[in-house]
Amino acid sequence: MAGPETVAAPEAGAGPVGVGPHPLPWPDDPRLDPALLAGGDRRNVVDEYRYWSNEAIVADLDARRHPxxxxxxxxxxxxxxxxxxxxxxxxxxxxxxxxxxxxxxxxxxxxxxxxxxxxxxxxxxxxxxxxxxxxxxxxxxxxxxxxxxxxxxxxxxxxxxxxxxxxxxxxxxxxxxxxxxxxxxxxxxxxxxxxxxxxxxxxxxxxxxxxxx
CATH class of the missing domain: 3.40.1280.10 (SPOUT methyltransferase, trefoil knot domain)
Structure with a gap:
């Protein structure tokens, strides 16, 4: 399956960052946000969390936070x-x-x-x-x-x-x-x-x- 379109980090003041819409068929993963899959993920998150919902990201971080x-x-x-x-x-x-x-x-x-x-x-x-x-x-x-x-x-x-x-x-x-x-x-x-x-x-x-x- 083809991967998502990756948008390179731009020069200062240039276009968007992140990844574009995910190609169909979408992965079957409850952590993923349908709106992000459809519209692309431009958030400032590491690649591991691309297309994840905010709630899923927080849950994953909570499982390994430092004391x-x-x-x-x-x-x-x-x-x-x-x-x-x-x-x-x-x-x-x-x-x-x-x-x-x-x-x-x-x-x-x-x-x-x-x-x-x-x-x-x-x-x-x-x-x-x-x-x-x-x-x-x-x-x-x-x-x-x-x-x-x-x-x-x-x-x-x-x-x-x-x-x-x-x-x-x-x-x-x-x-x-x-x-x-x-x-x-x-x-x-x-x-x-x-x-x-x-x-x-x-x-x-x-x-x-x-x-x-």
Whole structure:
């Protein structure tokens, strides 16, 4: 049977990406979405998930998610949250937790929030209670005095990594709640890196130690 028409990744500003309509007869697979088979799949998903329904993709990811969680504070409508969600999807985090304001800018997530579980906590105390009830250590990520470098510190397989927002970093309450605070070593003139970048570095450090590639 002929395979689907593959549409090559275009130059910036060019045409669509993904694959076109699947040739008939369609595969007999309940994971596939008839609308995508008929119209093509232009989503930003790996080739393995072409034509799969969103629900089928989430179910497959749920069967193999990693045991680490990621949390980010959202007291001032931090625009980095979308990038945190996108990174969490890329590294297959169990969940993303947003502390503070419920609303967040989804543009940076690039639609990955369809496949990533996102949980809201109104206050830091709610997040802490949630973690304590599951014996999840809270690992603060911030370049604070007394913090330890992430590459040489203990990073448990099951944990929650907590990030502050652009500018102020972790709130005072979050600092007090953290079991330990780790920092990402920097070598330039800037004081800090934003939560989107920091989350990607920290999640990759977890993957480097604990994931089977």
């Amino acid at each position: 680490f969680h990621v949390a980010v504070e959202n007291w001032q409508h931090d625009f980095n949250i979308g990038a945190v969600v996108r990174n969490a999807n890329a590294f297959l985090a169990a969940e993303v937790h947003i502390v503070g304001r419920r609303r967040w800018n989804r543009r940076g997530a690039m639609v990955t929030d369809r496949y990533q579980h996102v949980r809201h906590h109104p206050a830091t105390s709610d997040l802490v209670a949630w973690c304590r009830g599951r014996d999840l250590p809270i690992i603060g990520i911030d370049n604070l005095p007394g913090s330890r470098p992430i590459q040489s510190a203990e990073l448990p397989a099951a944990c929650l990594m907590l990030f502050g927002q652009e500018g102020p970093g972790l709130s005072e309450e979050a600092r007090e709640a953290a079991d330990v605070v780790l920092h990402i070593p920097q070598f330039g003139s800037t004081r800090s890196i934003n939560a989107g970048v920091a989350s990607g570095v920290a999640m990759y450090e977890w993957i480097r130690r604990h994931a089977t590639v």
